[in-house]
Amino acid sequence: MDNKPTFPATKPQTLGILGAGVWGRTLGQLVSQNGHRVEYWSRSGDRSLEEVVTGANILLSAVSMKGVASVLSQVKAIGLGTDTIIVTATKGLDPQTTCTAAQLWQRAFRDRPVVVLAGPNLSKEIQQGLPAATVVASNDESAASLVQEVFSSSNFRVYTNPDPLGVELGGTLKNVMAIASGVCDGLQLGTNAKAALLTRGLTEIIRIGTHWGAQMETFYGLSGLGDLLATCNSPLSRNYQVGYQLAQGKTLAEILPDLEGTAEGVNTTQVLIQRAKTLEISVPISYQVHQLLEGQITPKDAVEALMLRDIKPE
Numbered sequence: 001m002d003n004k005p006t007f008p009a010t011k012p013q014t015l016g017i018l019g020a021g022v023w024g025r026t027l028g029q030l031v032s033q034n035g036h037r038v039e040y041w042s043r044s045g046d047r048s049l050e051e052v053v054t055g056a057n058i059l060l061s062a063v064s065m066k067g068v069a070s071v072l073s074q075v076k077a078i079g080l081g082t083d084t085i086i087v088t089a090t091k092g093l094d095p096q097t098t099c100t101a102a103q104l105w106q107r108a109f110r111d112r113p114v115v116v117l118a119g120p121n122l123s124k125e126i127q128q129g130l131p132a133a134t135v136v137a138s139n140d141e142s143a144a145s146l147v148q149e150v151f152s153s154s155n156f157r158v159y160t161n162p163d164p165l166g167v168e169l170g171g172t173l174k175n176v177m178a179i180a181s182g183v184c185d186g187l188q189l190g191t192n193a194k195a196a197l198l199t200r201g202l203t204e205i206i207r208i209g210t211h212w213g214a215q216m217e218t219f220y221g222l223s224g225l226g227d228l229l230a231t232c233n234s235p236l237s238r239n240y241q242v243g244y245q246l247a248q249g250k251t252l253a254e255i256l257p258d259l260e261g262t263a264e265g266v267n268t269t270q271v272l273i274q275r276a277k278t279l280e281i282s283v284p285i286s287y288q289v290h291q292l293l294e295g296q297i298t299p300k301d302a303v304e305a306l307m308l309r310d311i312k313p314e
């Protein structure tokens, strides 16, 4: 007997996608292929936000972090239907509040389900139809299940998870490590150094994330360790590219204009350091990335500072 599931598993839905950048378009392509209706809104497009928001039963934001607060206040002014599910695919931290994107959406729409979508999802590979997996996480199980059905296909395997904060922080904080990893490869520090960086990087992510209220085991899943491995090992990652080019001696001002899309790790590092200082959490790798992005040290100084820290138990 053939036990293969058939996709799509749910009746056609209407998705409004806010932010028609690289990731918004890639996610739109996945759901269109599953037979769902997709309407895009972007600040430079010709569709009105009101039209896209009011027509959607699933509203997905793939706006980069710097645009989230302003977009959600515009959505709030328009209002959402009583059954609308909000999905956020942004991986960043808000400089004003240090909140994640989902926390901002949930504060603005307290009575609506908010679902976080995050995983090892380099958009270029997904656009080519290569297999990938992701996680949809929410406090609202039925909303997460519907979003899982909407996105699942033979190329895109979707898991649900009940820890939205952990899933979102895994995807967000690994961008800081991806910059460090690009530096490591750019300086040709070797495989041992890379393994040490990723392992200690994960420890740092878990220290911050559990202090924030996330579950430790979430960080060993696809959106934590999975996304860390993908992003820190791929030249397709914009964050990795930033680190790699810093190691070649370029400045941030020279690197950022030529990147295809947003490297959220640059802003995330700043916000993370602000939060870690206030809460007195030790984040040695993120601190060196911060100093490097600020132009205070060279990539070689950053490596030396990490290697010469006080010796201690693992």
Ligand SMILES: NC(=O)C1=CN([C@@H]2O[C@H](COP(=O)(O)OP(=O)(O)OC[C@H]3O[C@@H](n4cnc5c(N)ncnc54)[C@H](O)[C@@H]3O)[C@@H](O)[C@H]2O)C=CC1
Residues within 6 Å of the ligand: 018, 019, 020, 021, 022, 023, 024, 042, 043, 044, 062, 063, 064, 065, 066, 067, 068, 070, 071, 089, 090, 091, 092, 121, 122, 123, 124, 260, 261, 262, 264
């Ligand atoms: N590209 C990828 O492989 C993946 C990206 N992401 C995350 O998705 C988010 C978007 O990434 P990309 O699409 O790659 O970046 P992008 O730079 O291609 O797109 C960003 C989108 O946000 C919009 N935006 C920025 N500021 C805005 C503002 N003030 N008001 C309204 N809209 C604004 C832009 O117009 C654009 O549509 C980031 O948080 C990124 O970390 C997550 C997973 C994979």
Ligand SMILES: O=C(CO)COP(=O)(O)O
Residues within 6 Å of the ligand: 091, 119, 120, 121, 122, 123, 175, 178, 227, 230, 231, 236, 237, 238, 239, 240, 262, 263, 264
């Ligand atoms: O989050 C991503 C892959 O999961 C994309 O990484 P970059 O934003 O560094 O390209």
